[in-house]
Amino acid sequence: MFFIKRKMLSYCERATGATLMIQKMFQEHWKPLWQSFSLITLISTFKQAGRLNRTILYVSQIHWPVKMKKGAVGFVSENLLPPDIPSTWRAMEALYASGKARAIGVSNFSVKKLGDLLEVARVPPAVNQVECHPAWQQPKLRAFCQSKNVHLSGYSPLGSPGTTWIKGDVLNNPILTEVAEKLGKTRAQVALRWGLQMGHSVLPKSTNETRIKENIQVHGWSIPDDLFAKFSEIEQASLISFSFGVRLVSGTGFVHETYGAYRSIEELWDGEV
Ligand SMILES: NC(=O)c1ccc[n+]([C@@H]2O[C@H](COP(=O)([O-])OP(=O)(O)OC[C@H]3O[C@@H](n4cnc5c(N)ncnc54)[C@H](OP(=O)(O)O)[C@@H]3O)[C@@H](O)[C@H]2O)c1
16 A cells, blocks of 8 residues: 555655655565465565655555455455464565565564564564554554664554544643744644654655645654643543543454454553553
8 A cells, every 4th residue: 555645745746855765666565465475565665764864765564464365355244354463474574575675574573572573573574563652652562662672653643533434532632722823833843853752753644735745844843842741631542431522543444253263452452442
């Protein structure tokens, strides 16, 4: 899956001057991996946090710790199989060794799954891409990633406003609003800046040129310590709390009473819900 739309990519190229190479290798090299191992593999790009030298790393990631039947199309429960993450990781390592992936990583891995993988990995995952925003701050996973030198990359950093199947309301959080008003920034900018100051990269998505420009304006200023500390007061999302900020991406599609490896959301996330 390649998510970057041409228009947005073009804007990013102009805005950052970054050399973004479209993954022409995708069709040739990554698709066979998907087919052979029936795992959902995400190709993503991100500008390496902290580096200003316009380098773009290409990361091939295991999208979810799940496995689908060979040749399966779409997310149909009947196609779920128990995953064999060690063997998939060996294939990822081969990809890395071939030079076709400049880094390899995972996505939606809990502390437990990441720890299990690190036990068997010869090339440790460079990144774990997970949901992360002020209402789902991932302190346990963040600490674990830091201790193992795995970069945490935050998806849905704005809480997916406007996404109809997601009920989050992260940008309307009163603390975020207060900080934005005090700093004269938008709530989206503050949410993204919070992520950067926490030390992870942020992956906002917009199809709107004005908002893309807005989302890029998160450098050259910072949230001062006193306001930054307020973020720790934000009520954290939970799968079992349907009031404010339910964890947005729960992975319920990968849970089934018969098929696949996970009988409950708690099993999928190893209790880290
Ligand atoms: N690895 C995974 O399993 C996984 C899971 C979920 C998402 N992701 C990835 O993470 C990225 C972002 O996730 P996401 O789209 O769920 O969440 P998001 O970036 O938090 O939110 C995107 C939504 O916010 C709106 N938006 C963007 N900038 C805004 C701004 N400045 N002010 C107000 N609204 C704004 C967008 O609308 P407009 O387009 O109209 O601006 C869009 O509806 C995507 O690339 C996605 O593929 C990965």
